[in-house]
Amino acid sequence: MPFDASSQKTAQFVAYVCTDQGAAVARTVVERTGGDNAALHGGGLSGAARLCADTPVAQVLLTEIGSIPVDMACECVTEIRRTGADVIVLGEQTDINTYRALRKAGALEYFTFPVSADDILSVQRDEPVEVAAAPAAPTLSPSIAIVGSNGGVGASLLAQNLAFYASDPKGANTRTALLDADLMFGSQAIDLDRDETPGLFEALKAPDRVDNTFMGATMDHFSDHLSIYSHQIRVGQDARSYEAGMPRLFAALRTEFDAVVTDLPRNALMQNPDLAEHIDALVLVVPAGFSGVNAASRLVERLKVQAPALRILPVLSELRRDAALTRKDVATTVGHDVVATLPRSDAGLLRAHRAARPFIESQPRSPYATAVRTIWKAANTKAKPDSPAARPSLVKRIFG
Secondary structure, rough: OOOOOOOOOOOOEEEOOOOOHHHHHHHHHHHHHOHHHHHHEEEEEHHHHHHHOOOOOEEEEEEEOOOOOOOHHHHHHHHOOOOOOOEEEEOOOOOOOOHHHHHHOOOEEEOOOOOOOOHHHHHOOOOOOOOOOOOOOOOOOOEEEEEEEEOOOOOHHHHHHHHHHHOOOOOOOOOEEEEEEEOOOOOHHHHHOOOOOHHHHHHOOOOOHHOOOHHHHHEEEEEEEEEEEEOOOOOOOOHHHHHHOOOHHHHHHHHHHHHEEEOOOOHHHHHHHHHHHHHEEEEEEEEEEHHHHHHHHHHHHHHHOOOOOEEEEEEEEEOOOOOOHHHHHHHHOOOOOOEEEOOOOHHOOOOOOOHHHOOHOOOOHHOOOOOOOHHHHHHHHOOOOOOOOOOOOHHHHHHH
16 A cells, blocks of 8 residues: 555654755655654664664655665665564665665665655555564475486486476476586586576575576576576686585575476585585485495485485486396495386487487386386485395495
8 A cells, every 4th residue: 555644643754864865855755744854864774774773663764775785785674674664765776686685685665866755655565564573484395406326327317307297287297497506517408408597607606686586587498387507617617616605596496496406416415515405305316336336325324424314315227237236236235225217218318319308208108207207206205214224235245
């Protein structure tokens, strides 16, 4: 409802300005809402935050950003909002990033000069705000990461097809984000013959700025339900500096999408253990060979220490025959039941790769597609804890 001082005595303005231009428009607003000069103060937005940190002095604070940095202005808005008062901000900054940041921090509106009293008084607002407790944390959608114990076992291929199944109307039919977290050699965009998404690196550098509008503009929208982030590092860029923003990017994606599927290289997981906190299920793709099983076993042991609550779902890949170890041997060594086996499908995969499309799109009834559906179900089903192995693992029997 527009501001109307006659209908509610508490619907009044107090202004904190720092320029003559801001004072002129604030004086008109205050007068038209039944106030007087006592409602006009200096100090701008930062002064309002200092003086109004405990209780709301008015229903609406009209403030001026002045010359303070945008991040400080956002902190001031957040502090004022905690008192229950609404905040309208005026300023000279005309860029869209300033507007988005202030609105995300809780500002009712942001106006750039010149602005009229009519503009300010026409702002729509909710019913009078009472001092409220801290808002509940948003519900986060399922997050599934796919990691290969070795290279060349089909982990990226599985991530691509799992994301497609999750988003397909004939599959899980959920709004899905496919995150290619391999910043060095990530291939999701290339394998699907799509343009890479440089916005991924912008998101990693400033994850707090990522919202639905940002993702809509910077992700590649493969279909109505599937959006992709995939971009490789360029010469002169440091992958480690970008990886530091990955945990907060996970949180943003999980808030905006119904499911997040991540193609995650094992080195990134080991070097950034905080990532495990943002993963509900880790699908570990293991080949049927001694080196692959050994690597998977070491990875699991490391994760037991770094992320003991993380659900690990081993998947046996037949893409590489190696020593042709059995599913039972792999499960015994890794210490978790194998949830599915990815069969070789050379002819079908060749056609899918040439068409730059997910394999299960062209072969929805193939054994590989069946395995993908099984993995999706296992990743989204809370499982009972695995029982300890009854005998020494295969790696210990072979190497120990």
